[in-house]
Amino acid sequence: KAGVTQTPRYLIKTRGQQVTLSCSPISGHRSVSWYQQTPGQGLQFLFEYFSETQRNKGNFPGRFSGRQFSNSRSEMNVSTLELGDSALYLCASSLNPGTSSGELFFGEGSRLTVL
């Protein structure tokens, strides 16, 4: 059974550009969450999607957005990139939100560098 797949794994952008990251959850998983990981702030929740609807959103500016498709695949977009957006962006999937377990399955992340 394939795990959570994130693309691209690495990318470099310049300030002001935008970026789109993709996440394919584990087959059958319908909930997808996104997290940002930086050395200074650690792992921070961005948003969560279930059945193409955003269920929850973290404390990030509106430049950060996402969506989920009918096949549960998800994308997140960051517009007008800033240097501080350099981070590892992690996607996690689970069967349903708030299941009777704390287990989320994480992908290996997309490492974004903003120059």
Place this chain on the structure above:
Amino acid sequence: GESVGLHLPTLSVQEGDNSIINCAYSNSASDYFIWYKQESGKGPQFIIDIRSNMDKRQGQRVTVLLNKTVKHLSLQIAATQPGDSAVYFCAERAYGNKLVFGAGTILRVKS
């Protein structure tokens, strides 16, 4: 606000010894507390979780203890192995799949 407080200390243990990693949390409304392991270049990997109405839960070589009185969570790893070397994160879940993570603890296992 929500926070799971954990600086990023380093715990060095000898192979075969037991390891104990600690974590403080702040949200009494969280329903699950979870431990994740992250190896270099990889995403976090689920280790074990504990529901808020429990005090202790055991897995394979790992035990999680929850003390709600002092809002403290700990992960015990028995017979620590070199493959256990990683960064360990505690996390709490308050709603849906929104997890609030601690800063992490580096575990180094000396052979």
